[in-house]
Amino acid sequence: FTVMSCDNVRENGHVAKVAVLGLAQARDPQLAAWIEENVTFPCTMVDRIVPAATPETLQEIADQLGVYDPCAIACEPFRQWVIEDNFVNGRPDWDKVGAQFVADVVPFEMMKLRMLNGSHSFLAYLGYLGGYETIADTMTNPDYRKAAFALMMQEQAPTLSMPEGTDLNAYATLLIERFSNPSLRHRTWQIAMDGSQKLPQRLLDPVRLHLQNGGSWRHLALGVAGWMRYTQGVDEQGNAIDVVDPMLAEFQKINAQYQGADRVKALLGLSGIFADDLPQNADFVGAVTAAYQQLCERGARECVAAL
Structure with a gap:
C-alpha cells in the first residue's frame, strides 16, 4: 500500500519512510524488510497561503457563519498540490481535479x-x-x-x-x-x-x-x-x-x-x-x-x- 504525507515538510515522504522503517526495524526486522519491499512513500508539496488567525479573523468568520469556531482559519483562493507519482497498485485520479502528479517533487519544493x-x-x-x-x-x-x-x-x-x-x-x-x-x-x-x-x-x-x-x-x-x-x-x-x-x-x-x-x-x-x-x-x-x-x-x- 501507499503512505502519502500531507504535512508541509520538505521531502515529507522520505521523512515518513525513515520514521516508519526505523520503528519497524526496532519491532521486527522482517517487518521493516516487508515495508521496504511493498510500501511506497510519495513526497508531496502543498501551497496555499494561510495566515495565522487573529481575533478579528475569528470574529469575522463567526459573524458570517453564526457560530464561533476558535479553530477557524482564513485562506486564499489559490491552491496547489504536487504529488510524486510513486504509488502501489494505481492511484486516485486527483489530477482530474487540479492535483499535479510529477516524477520528482523536489524542483517544485525549491521553486516555492x-x-x-x-x-x-x-x-x-x-x-x-x-x-x-x-x-x-x-x-x-x-x-x-x-x-x-x-x-x-x-x-x-x-x-x-x-x-x-x-x-x-x-x-x-x-x-x-x-x-x-x-x-x-x-x-x-x-x-x-x-x-x-x-x-x-x-x-x-x-x-x-x-x-x-x-x-x-x-x-x-x-x-x-x-x-x-x-x-x-x-x-x-x-x-x-x-x-x-x-x-x-x-x-x-x-x-x-x-x-x-x-x-x-x-x-x-x-x-x-x-x-x-x-x-x-x-x-x-x-x-x-x-x-x-x-x-x-x-x-x-x-x-x-x-x-
Missing part, C-alpha cells in the same frame, strides 16, 4: 521555497521596517512590487532546475497577484518570525549559487541586511519590535555590544545561520555590510526604491 517563501521574507523584513503591516500593504508600493518580482525572476529563478515547460514568469506574476490580496491580512511580523531558521534555505543558499556562478544577487543582499536590521529590535521610528526567534538571546547580546559593520560581522559569526563559508567570502560580507549601512542611513523604503 525560493520564489514564494524567499520573496515573502524579503517583503516581511523590508516591509515591516518600511511601516507596512501586511504583505498586501507592501504591494501597494510600486517599488516593493517591482523589487519582489525582480528578486523572483532575476535572482531566484536562475537557481532552479525545473521540468521542461515550467513557466516561471507566469508563476512569479501569479505570486505578485496572490501577495496583493488585501483580504488575507498576512502580517509582515508573522512572516518575519523565526528568521534564523528560514534565512538559510530562502535567501542564503541562492546567494551561494550566485557566488559560485557569478550571478547578480543585490536583492538577496538587501533581504539579508533587512533581516539584520529587523533583529535590532527597534524600527525606523524608534518603536520596539517584538522579535520572535529561538536565537533572540544571541541577537540581543550582539545588539548590546556592537553597532554598524561590527554588528554585521558579529551576526555573520552565527554559524548556525551562515555556516563557515559565507563569513569568509569577502564579496558576501562587503555586499551585506553595505546594504545594512544603507538601510540604517536611508531607511527601507528608499533602499527598496533604489534597487
Whole structure:
C-alpha cells in the first residue's frame, strides 16, 4: 500500500519512510524488510497561503457563519498540490481535479521555497521596517512590487532546475497577484518570525549559487541586511519590535555590544545561520555590510526604491 504525507515538510515522504522503517526495524526486522519491499512513500508539496488567525479573523468568520469556531482559519483562493507519482497498485485520479502528479517533487519544493517563501521574507523584513503591516500593504508600493518580482525572476529563478515547460514568469506574476490580496491580512511580523531558521534555505543558499556562478544577487543582499536590521529590535521610528526567534538571546547580546559593520560581522559569526563559508567570502560580507549601512542611513523604503 501507499503512505502519502500531507504535512508541509520538505521531502515529507522520505521523512515518513525513515520514521516508519526505523520503528519497524526496532519491532521486527522482517517487518521493516516487508515495508521496504511493498510500501511506497510519495513526497508531496502543498501551497496555499494561510495566515495565522487573529481575533478579528475569528470574529469575522463567526459573524458570517453564526457560530464561533476558535479553530477557524482564513485562506486564499489559490491552491496547489504536487504529488510524486510513486504509488502501489494505481492511484486516485486527483489530477482530474487540479492535483499535479510529477516524477520528482523536489524542483517544485525549491521553486516555492525560493520564489514564494524567499520573496515573502524579503517583503516581511523590508516591509515591516518600511511601516507596512501586511504583505498586501507592501504591494501597494510600486517599488516593493517591482523589487519582489525582480528578486523572483532575476535572482531566484536562475537557481532552479525545473521540468521542461515550467513557466516561471507566469508563476512569479501569479505570486505578485496572490501577495496583493488585501483580504488575507498576512502580517509582515508573522512572516518575519523565526528568521534564523528560514534565512538559510530562502535567501542564503541562492546567494551561494550566485557566488559560485557569478550571478547578480543585490536583492538577496538587501533581504539579508533587512533581516539584520529587523533583529535590532527597534524600527525606523524608534518603536520596539517584538522579535520572535529561538536565537533572540544571541541577537540581543550582539545588539548590546556592537553597532554598524561590527554588528554585521558579529551576526555573520552565527554559524548556525551562515555556516563557515559565507563569513569568509569577502564579496558576501562587503555586499551585506553595505546594504545594512544603507538601510540604517536611508531607511527601507528608499533602499527598496533604489534597487
